[in-house]
Ligand code: HEM
């Protein structure tokens with residue numbers, strides 16, 4: 153049997169992402185990777201919490217953070233997680249067009265989030281002079297939130313590349329696992345943001 | 360069709376083959392050679408340290424160079440010698456032991472190796488560009504964050520790159536063991552070496568990201584002006600210590616667990632008995648892995664975390680001695696009543712038991728927080744960790760290399776030379792390090808450049824240095840043996856040790872697809888079961904069919920080289936912003952390669968059934 157027959161069966165299985173050994177390996181491996189990412193972010197959170205009191209001047213969490221913007225960002229990212237679930241739902245029903253559509257919406261929402269974050273950082277730097285170097289709190293804040301933002305950026309590139317690469321040929325057993333783990337990654341980013349929202353912003357405002 | 364079938368044997372073709380290979384057996388060779396070279400470099404650094412300390416008031420090397428020596432010795436030995444040599448064994452053995460044709464991610468396997476190698480090279484380039492890192496292998500802030508020059512920058516970038524490779528390797532072995540076991544190879548039938556590789560990979564997965572973050576923070580402080588460890592700007596230097604040891608203590612178990620597994624296989628093979636207490640051994644391994652994350656602050660007893668924290672960590676530390684003790688007894692009981700064959704592998708294993716037990720005992724002494732105030736940062740600690748790392752990991756590597764050499768290279772290492780190498784190393788080891796316990800108790804601090812006449816430290820240090828040279832002789836004999844065996848020894852049979860596990864059912868060295876037919880595993884020690892039932896080989900689990908193989912690729916090499924170039928850029932942009940060009944070029948190469956990987960389908964190829972039959976036992 154040639155590769156084409158194997159990867160484009162007449163009847164797509166219900167879980168195309170786990171139908172091949174490669175797919176199963178990617179699936180398990182990516183969950184492992186996310187385990188490692190959890191330790192990475194846990195270490196960054198720990199560092200942030202140790203340093204969040206080390207402010208200089210008026211640039212304290214209470215004075216800086218505005219919950220309105222962060223609330224909008226949270227909504228954008230949470231919704232994008234939901235739309236990526238829709239995309240995976242359509243993948244399991246082998247509806248490639250709808251999957252692409254919902255992935256597109258996911259990317260747009262992610263872009264919106266990233267735009268807000270860039271605005272937020274710009275605002276802190278230019279209105280308040282609050283930078284990466286101005287205090288240990290600044291270093292901790294920009295590193296934690298920036299690492300998350302970097303993950304969002306990477307996720308956007310990733311999902312977009314997959315969409316463009318497979319636009320013409322549609323879904324098969326080779327690219328289904330790729331789509332699937334990119335959506336896992338996107339959920340993970342979302343979960344991390346929920347913690348950032350709580351630990352950095354909410355605790356920063358009231359804690 | 361693929362590099363695996365390339366027939367020309369020119370040296371260029373061979374190099375290209377190794378640079379692009381995704382075959383776990385060849386990657387094992389790469390790890391072995393690279394790790395071996397770094398082991399020799401680290402050993403040379405050790406000899407220089409010992410010559411400096413041979414006599415009081417010595418001026419053999421300057422104090423600054425001495426700091427660089429001890430830093431590079433520790434860093435090299437742990438990250439660039441011990442870990443890669445362990446990965447060499449895992450790559451060579453684990454897929455064979457579980458009846459798999461390759462690892463789960465052959466491409467990532469190769470990427471892991473090249474990242475390690477380029478990271479290690481970057482670290483060592485520092486010798487030639489104005490000074491190696493000099494803040495100790497533990498790189499404590501603020502000593503490290505304020506160390507002048509670029510030495511520590513090399514430490515940060517080099518370990519970051521090498522560490523990424525290790526993490527990838529860990530994930531690869533986890534998935535391999537979870538998904539690629541042959542039919543019938545249940546978890547509780549896996550050989551101990553596979554089990555310890557599994558748990559070690561879990562430790563790598565959860566420990567290395569802490570180091571990653573620590574290194575990032577250090578990088579940001581040194582290269583981009585952040586204030587994590589800068590107390591004057593509200594930073595906190597203790598954060599580094601926590602992150603380092605949250606990684607660092609699991610790391611010492613990453614170093615010891617795989618050789619525990621190797622020893623288990625060796626004891627059982629050369630005693631002709633199944634391992635005593637198999638399930639207890641598995642349980643002890645899991646328990647050690649779990650507890651390994653609960654004890655990191657025993658390296659920080661003197662930092663001032665307070666009596667409550669110290670007590671908790673003291674108790675959890677001592678608790679680890681329990682599963683370790685279980686293992687020691689199980690090895691002893693495996694030998695009990697067995698028909699023991701004193702091969703070289705077995706000799707190293709026998710030498711390991713008393714040596715490691717001493718190391719464990721001093722560990723429990725150190726784990727007693729109140730007493731550690733006396734021992735901390737003295738030669739007592741140096742003696743402790745060399746007893747466990749050399750007496751455990753290095754002895755284990757020697758044992759495992761003698762044991763699996765035929766599977767890796769198709770020849771049995773000469774046994775006479777093996778015995779001849781063991782004794783100088785073993786005696787030299789105890790000469791070097793046993794006396795260091797007492798030097799430590801007498802108050803000799805670690806990491807000091809020199810000591811004075813009349814402090815009573817001279818004799819002990821002289822003995823220690825003599826021992827170090829004996830170890831060097833033992834190593835040279837081993838190297839000679841490698842060359843001698845390659846030239847003089849005959850080809851090994853498939854099963855030179857009358858083995859018990861699947862790897863011994865394959866020819867030495869195995870064909871590039873490992874198993875012509877996936878084996879059917881019918882119990883613990885599957886090959887032994889078949890032998891006892893009078894069969895020649897393993898029962899296959901499938902009819903002969905086409906075999907799917909992955910393609911080789913140059914991309915892992917290019918990606919790693921990209922990060923290597925970018926590493927220089929990051930280090931030197933502090934002096935001149937033009938170096939950001941190197942960052943851009945390096946990262947560009949990295950991402951372009953990654954993109955290529957993503958956009959170009961890589962479906963592998965098939966070896967056809969007919970070709971397999973033609974080739975008889977399937978040798979290349
Ligand atoms: C019974 C098990 C063990 C116990 C209770 C134990 C305990 C300790 C303690 C308390 C220290 C800190 C001493 C100090 O700095 O004052 C220490 C240091 C160390 N141990 Fe162990 N240990 C054990 C096994 C091991 C093993 C198996 C390894 C490695 C294979 C290892 C490697 C090290 C290293 C490298 C250091 C020194 C790190 C440094 O400061 O540079 N230990 N051990």
Ligand SMILES: [Cu+2]
Nearest residue numbers: 608611657658
């Ligand atoms: Cu420890």
